[in-house]
Amino acid sequence: MAKTLLRTDNIVKDYFVGTQVIRALKGVSAEIQSGEFVAIMGPSGSGKSTYMNLLGCLDKPTKGKYILEGEDISALGRDQLAHIRNTKIGFVFQTFNLLPRTTALENVALPLVYGRTPRRERQKKALAVLEAVGLSGRAHHVPSQLSGGQQQRVAIARALVNSPKIILADEPTGALDTRTGIEIMSLLQSLNSNGITIVVVTHEIEIARFAKRVLRFRDGRIVGDGIMDADSRARGNEL
Numbered sequence: 626m627a628k629t630l631l632r633t634d635n636i637v638k639d640y641f642v643g644t645q646v647i648r649a650l651k652g653v654s655a656e657i658q659s660g661e662f663v664a665i666m667g668p669s670g671s672g673k674s675t676y677m678n679l680l681g682c683l684d685k686p687t688k689g690k691y692i693l694e695g696e697d698i699s700a701l702g703r704d705q706l707a708h709i710r711n712t713k714i715g716f717v718f719q720t721f722n723l724l725p726r727t728t729a730l731e732n733v734a735l736p737l738v739y740g741r742t743p744r745r746e747r748q749k750k751a752l753a754v755l756e757a758v759g760l761s762g763r764a765h766h767v768p769s770q771l772s773g774g775q776q777q778r779v780a781i782a783r784a785l786v787n788s789p790k791i792i793l794a795d796e797p798t799g800a801l802d803t804r805t806g807i808e809i810m811s812l813l814q815s816l817n818s819n820g821i822t823i824v825v826v827t828h829e830i831e832i833a834r835f836a837k838r839v840l841r842f843r844d845g846r847i848v849g850d851g852i853m854d855a856d857s858r859a860r861g862n863e864l
């Protein structure tokens with residue numbers, strides 16, 4: 626039986642613009658089980674990116690609870706949240722967020738530097754995850770020497786290097802052409818088949834089809850939560 630990895634209970638998130646209150650999330654409750662591959666979909670302004678930021682401990686809810694591995698994350702301070710981000714969560718962004726003058730190996734090892742892992746161990750772990758994403762031969766290349774797809778693989782390797790509980794990918798194919806995007810989503814599928822929990826934010830149904838479950842957001846609420854059927858997933862792989 627799958628174990629609940631994270632849960633949000635009636636999450637509300639308000640932003641303040643002068644005297645105006647903008648409610649980005651309006652009571653969002655959901656559970657994600659360990660080993661799931663979930664896509665979060667919705668139009669611009671639906672709250673999907675705000676929800677992803679809360680799951681990634683990049684922000685805190687105005688009201689409600691966020692429970693990660695049985696711990697109430699919403700009650701923690703800044704330093705505690707930073708520790709969780711570095712040890713339990715891997716991030717993949719649309720724009721890769723790689724250091725431009727730093728090799729792939731050094732970019733991947735960066736979270737281990739923050740964790741004060743010894744240099745020899747950092748290199749060993751970074752090389753291992755670069756090999757896992759098919760880039761062992763590009764370890765000493767800087768980002769400008771890599772294609773967009775290769776840069777995103779480096780970013781995925783960086784997300785993996787601390788053996789996180791969950792990978793959060795925000796529009797991971799947004800800066801890639803269609804074929805390269807399919808390759809990246811297939812890689813995420815492969816990682817998920819090995820037991821890694823993955824949550825992807827996307828506005829494209831073609832990308833969501835790679836997931837096993839879809840949460841649909843609109844106007845700060847979840848308006849749909851369903852399993853992606855096998856035929857739809859197959860169509861995603863054929864695009």
